Amino acid sequence: xxxxxxxxxxxxxxxxxxxxxxxxxxxxxxxxxxxxxxxxxxxxxxxxxxxxxxxxxxxxxxxxxxxxxxxxxxxxxxxxxxxxxxxxxxxxxxxxxxxxxxxxxxxxxxxxxxxxxxxxxxxxxxxxxxxxxxxxxxxxxxxxxxxxxxxxxxxxxxxxxxxxxxxxxxxxxxxxxxxxxxxxxxxxxxxxxxxxxxxxxxxxxxxxxxxxxxxxxxxxxxxxxxxxxxxxxxxxxxxxxxxxxxxxxxxxxxxxxxxxxxxxxxxxxxxxxxxxxxxxxxxxxxxxxxxxxxxxxxxxxxxxxxxxxxxxxxxxxxxxxxxxxxxxxxxxxxxxxxxxxxxxxxxxxxxxxxxxxxxxxxxxxxxxxxxxxxxxxxxxxxxxxxxxxxxxxxxxxxxxxxxxxxxxxxxxxxxxxxxxxxxxxxxxxxxxxxxxxxxxxxxxxxxxxxxxxxxxxxxxxxxxxxxxxxxxxxxxxxxxxxxxxxx
Amino acid sequence: xxxxxxxxxxxxxxxxxxxxxxxxxxxxxxxxxxxxxxxxxxxxxxxxxxxxxxxxxxxxxxxxxxxxxxxxxxxxxxxxxxxxxxxxxxxxxxxxxxxxxxxxxxxxxxxxxxxxxxxxxxxxxxxxxxxxxxxxxxxxxxxxxxxxxxxxxxxxxxxxxxxxxxxxxxxxxxxxxxxxxxxxxxxxxxxxxxxxxxxxxxxxxxxxxxxxxxxxxxxxxxxxx
Numbered sequence: 001x002x003x004x005x006x007x008x009x010x011x012x013x014x015x016x017x018x019x020x021x022x023x024x025x026x027x028x029x030x031x032x033x034x035x036x037x038x039x040x041x042x043x044x045x046x047x048x049x050x051x052x053x054x055x056x057x058x059x060x061x062x063x064x065x066x067x068x069x070x071x072x073x074x075x076x077x078x079x080x081x082x083x084x085x086x087x088x089x090x091x092x093x094x095x096x097x098x099x100x101x102x103x104x105x106x107x108x109x110x111x112x113x114x115x116x117x118x119x120x121x122x123x124x125x126x127x128x129x130x131x132x133x134x135x136x137x138x139x140x141x142x143x144x145x146x147x148x149x150x151x152x153x154x155x156x157x158x159x160x161x162x163x164x165x166x167x168x169x170x171x172x173x174x175x176x177x178x179x180x181x182x183x184x185x186x187x188x189x190x191x192x193x194x195x196x197x198x199x200x201x202x203x204x205x206x207x208x209x210x211x212x213x214x215x216x217x218x219x220x221x222x223x224x225x226x227x228x229x230x231x232x233x234x235x236x237x238x239x240x241x242x243x244x245x246x247x248x249x250x251x252x253x254x255x256x257x258x259x260x261x262x263x264x265x266x267x268x269x270x271x272x273x274x275x276x277x278x279x280x281x282x283x284x285x286x287x288x289x290x291x292x293x294x295x296x297x298x299x300x301x302x303x304x305x306x307x308x309x310x311x312x313x314x315x316x317x318x319x320x321x322x323x324x325x326x327x328x329x330x331x332x333x334x335x336x337x338x339x340x341x342x343x344x345x346x347x348x349x350x351x352x353x354x355x356x357x358x359x360x361x362x363x364x365x366x367x368x369x370x371x372x373x374x375x376x377x378x379x380x381x382x383x384x385x386x387x388x389x390x391x392x393x394x395x396x397x398x399x400x401x402x403x404x405x406x407x408x409x410x411x412x413x414x415x416x417x418x419x420x421x422x423x424x425x426x427x428x429x430x431x432x433x434x435x436x437x438x439x440x441x442x443x444x445x446x447x448x449x450x451x452x453x454x455x456x457x458x459x460x461x462x463x464x465x466x467x468x469x470x471x472x473x474x475x476x477x478x479x480x481x482x483x484x485x486x487x
Numbered sequence: 488x489x490x491x492x493x494x495x496x497x498x499x500x501x502x503x504x505x506x507x508x509x510x511x512x513x514x515x516x517x518x519x520x521x522x523x524x525x526x527x528x529x530x531x532x533x534x535x536x537x538x539x540x541x542x543x544x545x546x547x548x549x550x551x552x553x554x555x556x557x558x559x560x561x562x563x564x565x566x567x568x569x570x571x572x573x574x575x576x577x578x579x580x581x582x583x584x585x586x587x588x589x590x591x592x593x594x595x596x597x598x599x600x601x602x603x604x605x606x607x608x609x610x611x612x613x614x615x616x617x618x619x620x621x622x623x624x625x626x627x628x629x630x631x632x633x634x635x636x637x638x639x640x641x642x643x644x645x646x647x648x649x650x651x652x653x654x655x656x657x658x659x660x661x662x663x664x665x666x667x668x669x670x671x672x673x674x675x676x677x678x679x680x681x682x683x684x685x686x687x688x689x690x691x692x693x694x695x696x697x698x699x700x701x702x703x704x705x706x707x708x709x710x711x712x
Contacts, residue, residue: 061669128670135677139684146691154695155704158688162644165681166632169651172674173628176655177609179663180621184613193667209609236707295709 001057003045004064004123007072010037011119015112022105028087031108035080038115042076045069050470056125060194063125066477067333071259072122074337078251078344079115081452085348086111086244088449092355093242098148107147107242113140114248121256128193130260131168131175134224137253138164145241156236163233164223171220171260177213178267181205195263202270210271217264218280224257226311227318228288238307239360243351246303250310251344255336258314262321266482269324281322286415288315293419296426301360302350305430306343309386312423313339316416320401321482323408330479331400334467338393338460339386345456346382352448353379353434362430367439372446376435378453383431385460387424393463496544497616500661503537504623507657508599511630511650515595518585520578520642524569527646531561534653538660550665556675557656565649565682569642572689578699583640591637595630602626620661627654641692641699645685652678 014034021027046069049055054065064072090107093099099107117140120133138161146157175193182192185204191197198205219230226234238246261281268277292312299305313335320332352375357365369376385392398420406413467475493501510530517523535558542550573579585591602625606618628651635647652674659666666674689699696703 126667126670128666129673132670132673132677136673136680139677139680142684143687146688149691149694151695151704152706154688154691155706158641158692158701158704159707161684161688162635162648165648166635166651169628169648169655172655173625173658176658176663176666177621179659179666180617183663193670206609212605212609232709235709240707298709 001055001062001064003041003048004057004062004119007038007041007045007076007119007123008116010034010041011112011116014038015109015116018112019105019109022108023101027104027108028083028090031111032080032083032087034112035076035083035115038119039076039080042073046073056196060191060196061126061129062123063194063196064123065481066474067262067481068122068259070333070337070471070474070478071255072119074340075115075118075122075252075256078340079118079248081456082244082247082251082344082348083111084452085247085351085449088447089244089351089355090242092447103147107144110140110144111244111248114253118252118256122259125195126193127175127178127195127198127264130263131172134171134221134257134260135165135168137256138168138224141237141241141245141249141253144245145237147242147245148240150240153240156233156240160233160237163230167223167230168220170216170223174213174216174220174264177209177216178264181209181213181271195267198267199270202267203273205267205271207272210268211276214264214268214277215280218261218277218284221257221260221264222284222318225254225261225314225318226288227284227315228291228311231288231292231311234311235304235307238310239301239303243303243347243354246307247344247347247351250307250347251340254310254314255340258317258321258336261318262482265321275324278322278324281318282409283322285315285317285319285322286412288312289319289419290315290415290422293422293426296423297429299430300362302354302362302365302430302434303347303360305362305427306346306350309423309427310339310343312419313343313386316398316401316419319416320404323401323404324483325404325408326479326483327407328401328404329482330475331397331404333475333478334400334463335394335397338397338463341456341460342382342385342392342394345453345460346379346386348453349375349378349382349450352446352450356446356448357440357443362434364440365434366437367443369435370439371443372448374450375448378450378457379431380435381457382453383427385457387427388420391461391464392457393460396464493615496540497614499540500537500616501619503533503540504619504657504661507533507537507653508623508626508630511627511634511654512592512595514646514650515591515630515634515637516585516588518583520573520581520583520640521570523583523643523646524566524573527650528562528566530650530653531557531563531566534657534660535562537657538665541660541664545664547664549668550660552668553660553665553671553675556671560675560678560682561649561653565678568682568686569645572686573642576689576693576699578640578642581640583638583643586637591633595633598629598633599626602629617662621658624654624658624661627651627657630654639700639702641689641701644701648681648685649678
């Protein structure tokens with residue numbers, strides 16, 4: 001457990017330090033080092049759980065098992081690589097005069113604040129604290145969306161705040177109902193909101209209240225996850241904020257919201273003994289997947305394009321968790337990892353591409369591969385990976401989802417294939433002219449650090465070829481935890 | 488079961504629940520912003536009264552703390568903050584246009600009926616007070632959303648948002664005797680930060696479009712313009 005406290009301590013300390021010195025010339029480096037320390041703490045935690053199994057803290061407030069430990073490690077890793085990218089990127093933005101020192105301080109401090117909120121969401125055992133941290137993540141990032149103070153970014157931030165605020169309020173209502181159901185059976189007390197207690201006694205809880213609670217929880221956390229039709233804030237917030245923000249929103253926040261939904265699903269499944277929660281998730285997931293794949297064809301802004309791709313992938317994961325069963329659940333856990341790594345790599349590349357071209361409009365970004373081959377290849381490889389080309393990891397996880405669907409709901413497979421095909425076409429019709437195409441006059445290479453991209457894509461490629469034993473064990477254990485069956 | 492069969496506590500809670508719903512309806516019909524904020528403050532006071540009543544009668548001392556936090560935050564601090572911001576931005580005389588007030592009220596009424604309909608099967612085995620608490624809080628949440636949908640002013644959106652939180656809080660107090668302390672503190676902290684962030688946004692929006700009419704925030708669209 002001390003690893004978790006170290007994790008919180010490092011992030012909280014970093015937040016305070018950067019609130020004080022976040023505008024200085026070394027602030028990017030400080031941010032990077034805080035994230036490196038957090039990654040060390042996360043590795044320590046992972047090693048601890050690997051050796052000693054699931055752990056519950058003394059007061060029962062924190063709980064680590066194989067389901068959340070790999071997400072903690074993933075969060076810390078993506079947080080670090082994005083911070084590596086953010087350092088020169090934000091310095092460049094400041095040189096361009098888009099940022100002042102005060103805003104840079106806000107950015108750095110809230111970067112750590114957001115990471116802290118993510119770690120709390122993942123490690124807490126208390127469903128109420130989970131809600132508080134999820135709302136905290138909104139509050140930490142909302143002022144970053146309007147960091148550039150353009151009319152568009154202010155609008156995007158307002159939309160993000162109102163939609164996510166109202167959405168997440170539904171999740172609080174769901175949490176209250178959950179607490180109400182638990183108190184009826186377990187007595188009035190402090191630990192009736194603890195996930196471990198709820199999970200042990202799930203069979204006792206009133207099914208009618210639990211199903212109502214799940215509807216509210218799914219709508220609430222689903223808003224944060226960008227499920228259609230609650231997704232309107234997502235492309236705006238991703239496209240108007242600074243690019244490192246888009247990378248961590250897409251790579252981490254969406255995953256963690258899905259994590260919250262799955263934790264709730266486990267409780268509801270235990271109480272109901274039916275497939276209601278799964279059916280709801282399948283419906284929402286499939287609609288999000290198909291609608292987002294269609295929207296990919298109508299985008300003009302490069303960051304909006306990839307945020308719709310995020311909605312599409314979150315839809316697929318929600319669908320896979322909804323299908324249930326060991327195969328689909330394993331695939332969904334795997335897809336959470338591969339999507340998170342690939343999407344944050346893509347946003348890093350997109351950030352460089354937009355700085356290179358001086359615009360986010362896709363019709364003006366041309367000839368990347370000729371101007372700066374690293375960025376062009378990065379974007380091409382990233383898109384190939386996210387579209388599900390073999391041998392990248394996304395292919396493996398999408399293939400597993402397909403196989404699982406064919407076993408359980410064969411009549412839904414054509415829809416999935418249609419969505420994958422649509423998304424593939426939607427991505428490549430836009431990306432190909434940007435990567436190839438004629439170089440506009442006066443386009444010069446920029447200083448870019450692309451090794452985070454290369455590292456992410458290499459890991460995704462490696463995962464597509466073989467899953468390391470310890471990761472496979474975690475996925476297996478998590479699958480067993482979620483479904484009650486071994487894959 | 489008629490209302491006179493209940494004990495005095497139950498009757499008092501039902502009265503407060505009714506009054507809280509009434510304030511939600513008053514907000515729906517109020518076009519002057521300062522009065523809207525005033526009604527919101529009254530809702531906060533009623534909520535604090537319900538909380539301290541539950542604390543005293545049911546003997547849950549930790550509810551006094553949440554009553555104090557509700558009174559301080561929702562009853563005093565946030566309304567005062569909003570009033571001062573409105574004065575600074577010159578909005579205190581502004582009227583928000585109400586389109587179709589009668590239909591909005593009818594819509595609000597049907598939302599209340601809908602909330603009771605949704606809550607009925609859930610509370611089949613619970614006392615009358617709990618049924619009303621869950622239904623009323625769901626109604627207040629939905630009425631808050633309706634307020635946000637029908638208004639154009641950012642201030643009204645904030646009031647709607649905070650009133651949604653009030654509804655949730657009422658459910659937490661009456662149905663579950665308050666959330667655990669750590670969660671309540673966290674929620675209060677979130678509400679406080681949200682209030683500050685809203686204040687910051689008023690200035691940003693005002694700088695950006697020179698008014699707080701959020702209808703003019705219309706630059707972004709789902710697909711190519």
